[in-house]
Amino acid sequence: PCTFNMFPVMGRLKEVVFDDLGTLQDNCTYWKSRIDDRGLHRAGLCCVNFGAVYENCPNLERFMGINVDNVSHKQTFIKWNGRIKKRFYDDYLQQGGSKEMKAWAKTRWFSRRPVFPENIGYDGVVN
Numbered sequence: 001p002c003t004f005n006m007f008p009v010m011g012r013l014k015e016v017v018f019d020d021l022g023t024l025q026d027n028c029t030y031w032k033s034r035i036d037d038r039g040l041h042r043a044g045l046c047c048v049n050f051g052a053v054y055e056n057c058p059n060l061e062r063f064m065g066i067n068v069d070n071v072s073h074k075q076t077f078i079k080w081n082g083r084i085k086k087r088f089y090d091d092y093l094q095q096g097g098s099k100e101m102k103a104w105a106k107t108r109w110f111s112r113r114p115v116f117p118e119n120i121g122y123d124g125v126v127n
Helices: 020-024 077-094 101-108
Strands: none
Touching: 077 101
16 A cells, blocks of 8 residues: 555645554555665655645645644745655654654655646546
8 A cells, every 4th residue: 555656635634544554564565665664654655645735735734643734835845845854754753763864855755746647637537
């Protein structure tokens, strides 16, 4: 499920919860993840690319237990990403992660704004 790569566009979405990731705790299967770096899931990358919620889910309050509601979407993506990244990094450390932030961001965070497919319509079908 780590490579599902959902891009939510839900203006009223308040919370994202992953119940099944707990059962897959020691088996993160995110693309190109090193075998020795699969003990913790990549919050913000596994299943849902958190970068996709920028401007698409403005009412989101919690994501996988991480409070994200007071980071405004009314700033540039780079500023928003920098502010939100710190919260996900802190969560990583609380789960037992040991990488420094720069190393963590290189393998466990997105650096660019996700590009949405242009040919997918409202109902999820190709236009």
